[in-house]
Amino acid sequence: MAGEDVEVLEEAGLRAEVEPVLLQPLVEGGGGSGYAATAAEKSPRLASLDVFRGLSIAVMILVDNAGGVWPSINHSPWTGITLADFVMPFFLFIVGVALALTYKRITRDKKVASQKALGRTAKLLIVGLVIQGGYFHGLHDTSYGVDLERIRWCGVLQRIALAYMVVALCEIWAPRRRQDVSNDNFAIFKTYHFHWAVAAAIVATYLALLYGVYVPDWDFIPPTVLNSTALHVHCGVRGNIGPACNAVGYLDRTILGVSHLYQRPVFRRTPACSVNSPDYGPLPSGAPDWCKAPFDPEGLLSSLSAVGSCFLGLHFGHVLVHRKEHIARLWDWMIMSLVLLIVGLLLHLLGVPFNKPLYSVSYMLFTGGAAGVVFAGFYLLVDVYGWRGPTFLLEWLGQNALLMYVLVAEGVFPAALQGIYWRKPENNLVAWVVNNGPWHKQGLTHHRVPFTLSDLNAA
Numbered sequence: 001m002a003g004e005d006v007e008v009l010e011e012a013g014l015r016a017e018v019e020p021v022l023l024q025p026l027v028e029g030g031g032g033s034g035y036a037a038t039a040a041e042k043s044p045r046l047a048s049l050d051v052f053r054g055l056s057i058a059v060m061i062l063v064d065n066a067g068g069v070w071p072s073i074n075h076s077p078w079t080g081i082t083l084a085d086f087v088m089p090f091f092l093f094i095v096g097v098a099l100a101l102t103y104k105r106i107t108r109d110k111k112v113a114s115q116k117a118l119g120r121t122a123k124l125l126i127v128g129l130v131i132q133g134g135y136f137h138g139l140h141d142t143s144y145g146v147d148l149e150r151i152r153w154c155g156v157l158q159r160i161a162l163a164y165m166v167v168a169l170c171e172i173w174a175p176r177r178r179q180d181v182s183n184d185n186f187a188i189f190k191t192y193h194f195h196w197a198v199a200a201a202i203v204a205t206y207l208a209l210l211y212g213v214y215v216p217d218w219d220f221i222p223p224t225v226l227n228s229t230a231l232h233v234h235c236g237v238r239g240n241i242g243p244a245c246n247a248v249g250y251l252d253r254t255i256l257g258v259s260h261l262y263q264r265p266v267f268r269r270t271p272a273c274s275v276n277s278p279d280y281g282p283l284p285s286g287a288p289d290w291c292k293a294p295f296d297p298e299g300l301l302s303s304l305s306a307v308g309s310c311f312l313g314l315h316f317g318h319v320l321v322h323r324k325e326h327i328a329r330l331w332d333w334m335i336m337s338l339v340l341l342i343v344g345l346l347l348h349l350l351g352v353p354f355n356k357p358l359y360s361v362s363y364m365l366f367t368g369g370a371a372g373v374v375f376a377g378f379y380l381l382v383d384v385y386g387w388r389g390p391t392f393l394l395e396w397l398g399q400n401a402l403l404m405y406v407l408v409a410e411g412v413f414p415a416a417l418q419g420i421y422w423r424k425p426e427n428n429l430v431a432w433v434v435n436n437g438p439w440h441k442q443g444l445t446h447h448r449v450p451f452t453l454s455d456l457n458a459a
Contacts, residue, residue: 046320048378049097050398051391055374056090057404058397059083071279075297077269078243079353081363088156088356089367090374092163092306093313097375099164100317103171110172117168121161128157131406150223150259154252154298157405162303163310170198171314181322188318188332199311203361206304210358211239213247220258222292231289241358243267244290248358252299265295266357295357302359312340312368316375326384333376340369 063073063084073083103113132155133146174194179187189196215237219230235245243249243265252261268274273291274281283291316333323329344366348354354363381387388395397404421428 046101046383047388047391047395048375048382049094050395051378051382052090052371052375052398053094053401054391054394054397054399055378056087056094057401058394059090060087060405061408063087071269074269074278075266075356076354077274077278078267078357079355081354081356081366085354085356085363086367086370088159088306089309089364090371091156091160092309093316093368093371093375095160095164096167096310096313096315097317097320098313099167099171099310100314100321103168104321113172114169117165117172121165121168124157124161124164127402127406128155128161129153132156132158152262152296153256153260154262154296154300154303156298159298159303159306163307166198166202166307167310167314170195174198188315188322191322192315192318195311195314199308202304203308203364206301207361209251209301209304210241210247213250214238215240215245215247215250218250218253220253220293223259223263223294231292233288233290233293241353241355241360243270243295243357244288244293246358248299248301249293249295251301252296255300256296258294261294261296261299263294265293266297267291267295297357302357305359305361305364308361308364309368309371312364313371316372326380330376330380333372333379337369337372337376340365340372342369344369 063075066073075084076082129151133151133153174192176191177193179191181187181191184190215235217232217234217236219232221230222228233244235250237245240246268291269276269278269280271277271284273283273287275284276282315336319329319332319336323332344354344362344364347360347362347365352360352362354360354366356363378391382391382395417429
């Protein structure tokens with residue numbers, strides 16, 4: 001994998017570099033008009049990749065910290081799509097784009113490439129377990145550590161790690177048919193036919209399990225309630241996609257165990273479970289028992305469908321590699337994005353609703369199309385027209401995506417700050433900011449501040 005023609009991937013698609021020939025600008029300078037005859041890009045980086053990734057980080061920080069104040073931008077309580085619901089598929093999409101650039105010329109040393117990919121996967125899994133497994137205990141609690149009987153095994157980085165591993169190994173080892181992309185609009189699809197077959201098989205497996213697995217009645221004891229009696233949930237169905245009796249939750253409870261799942265699922269903001277819906281709130285009178293149950297939004301079965309988002313990004317990266325003209329790349333991207341948006345919307349209207357916790361196929365396709373539109377737009381503005389100034393902050397966030405995610409989006413930085421206090425843990429800098437900021441004067445501190453890492457709304 002050594003050599004100047006091989007791109008660099010850092011932390012599972014969190015940074016990628018491409019050769020300058022891929023970035024020949026249509027125009028000189030920023031914001032002018034006309035076409036450049038030769039490459040004039042000073043930096044070999046694909047800036048739109050960083051800007052897109054930075055936007056995802058910025059939106060994640062926004063919804064994690066403002067979602068309690070404005071529930072309309074927080075994750076949808078069950079079906080539907082809100083601003084927060086675009087974050088995870090956008091991350092997976094851009095990982096796929098980066099992988100196409102990273103492994104576009106893998107012809108030898110495939111075992112070494114595979115070992116590096118598996119090593120990065122392991123690193124992401126470990127970081128994910130530390131920051132979302134329950135190791136940090138939240139505001140006003142300066143103790144650390146996690147009970148292995150209650151550790152949360154799944155999480156955002158764990159899902160990214162799975163998608164990265166599957167798509168990277170496919171990109172390294174899958175056979176490719178060499179096609180002439182100049183005379184065949186479907187040449188890229190034919191070249192990577194094996195990749196599409198793998199993606200289709202994964203999605204088909206997800207659908208078969210989601211709609212085919214029988215979900216029996218089940219009992220659980222709320223982990224957060226001391227001396228609680230077991231609660232009973234009546235199911236006995238197949239193909240149910242509601243919060244209580246879906247196959248995603250059933251397989252997670254069976255394989256991982258109830259105590260290892262996310263303890264504050266988004267369906268607690270549904271009207272059936274909250275008097276303040278779409279925000280969290282007290283249980284309404286006669287609320288079903290499943291409202292108190294845990295559910296993991298990054299569970300095992302739903303992560304199969306999530307791999308599809310990474311494969312979609314991989315295709316967009318393949319277009320970037322094989323199409324050498326800007327207009328050809330943008331044309332391919334926009335057609336593909338439009339198809340994904342239309343098919344996703346049609347599936348939603350025909351009874352396969354957008355659902356982030358289940359990572360429904362309609363949700364995967366629609367958000368993939370949206371990611372394609374945004375990526376194409378950034379590519380046109382930043383890499384073609386050279387408008388780097390307005391997107392400088394997003395580009396910087398994208399270049400430091402993993403660091404920003406861990407320290408800011410997942411609250412590790414404020415969790416570390418609260419370890420320094422005056423006389424008692426409550427007198428720390430984080431608590432002072434929370435209690436004396438403008439939100440406190442406006443009466444907004446009754447909303448939960450997301451500093452408890454194990455309880456954060458999953459991205």
